[in-house]
Structures are given as C-alpha cells and as structure tokens.
Amino acid sequence: MKFEAILFDCDGVLVDSEPITNGVLRDMLAEAGWVLTPEECMRLFIGKMVRSEAARIEHHTGRPLTDEWMSAFYARRNAALEAQLTAIEHIHGAVERVHAHHDGRIACASGADRFKVEMQLAKVGLAPYFEGRIFSGHEMPATKPAPDVYLAAAAALQAVPTRCAVVEDTVTGVTAGVAAGATVFAYAPLDDGAALRAAGAQHVFRSMAELPELLGC
16 A cells, blocks of 8 residues: 555654653652552553553552642653653664655654653654654543544645554554554564554564565655
C-alpha cells in the first residue's frame, strides 16, 4: 500500500524518554509510600497518562493525586528530560527519508502533553520535520488507547485513516492506531514484539534504520 501519511508516536519512537520519565515517577511514588522496581513502573505506566492511573496510585499510596503533586511531577520530569534526553538511534535519518518521500505528510501524534512533546522534539533536533503537525492526546476527548489523536492527525493532513501508517512502541499506542484503522508498525528493539503483535501491529521491527524501507520509501 502507498500510504497517504505517516503518523509517529513520540515517546519511545522519536525520543528515548520513557526510562527518564518513569524514573522520576518511580522516585515520586516511592516518596509517597509506593515502592516499585524500574521494571514494575515501566510495565504499569508506559504509554499511559499518570492522571489516568489516579485510582491505582491513590490505592497504593493512601493519598489523593492532587494538582500540586502533578505539578511537581511535571516540573521534575521536564528538568530530567532537559538534562538527559536523547533521540532514538537512527531516527534522524529515518524521519528525514520518510518526510522527503511523503512530501512532508507526516505528523507526531502523542498521548503526552503538548509542552513535553514540543520540548523533546526541539531538544533532539526533530522539531522542523513536525512543525504545525503535532497532536497531543491531552487535547482530545480521549487519549490513547482511544484513536482520537490519530484520527485528528489524519484529518489535519487530509488523509484517510485506513491509508495511514502509524509508528508505535507500546500496546496502548498500537491499540490506538488499530482503532483508528491505520496500518501499525511497532518498534520493539528489546524483544520479539509479541505483545505488540497481539495488540494488532501488522509489522514489528527492531531498528529505526529499517523503517523507511518498511514504509516503501
């Protein structure tokens, strides 16, 4: 299929942010009384908004998830990302080729808040490829695993969702892409991607260097 548009997730696809963000979250949950290993924290929260897990957090900490706590989390998260963030390996070359092949018809459709997405893309030098085509799940009626953010990105590019490719790395994100009707390409650098396939990913790949060819570029 010749795709009309390519829609990228951000965290874990364009930038290697998830270990950083989850490290801050794990520290703050431990301070609130809920101690998790790095692996447990990633398993529970990867691909999700922290606020969407409020009931779980409140159950384990015995404290309400307040606006003040969330503000502190965002501040500590942003500081850690500013200090430590790097791009996913080979992503610059992949995005450049995909952007050129599709005449700029690419977008970043993230479940994260807009400030975080824009700050991260700017920090790693990818912002010019996505300028004016960044979509945040926080600004939609529902965020991932709902398809809203991908449907909004496709509509903005005047592309039919079923003729779009989505690039994801989490079960939550793959579920959103599948629900939008897109063909989902799942980035799984550390395992065989079985969970991503089970969620509906049509293609699983290990390196971003492979992506342009997979997309027909």
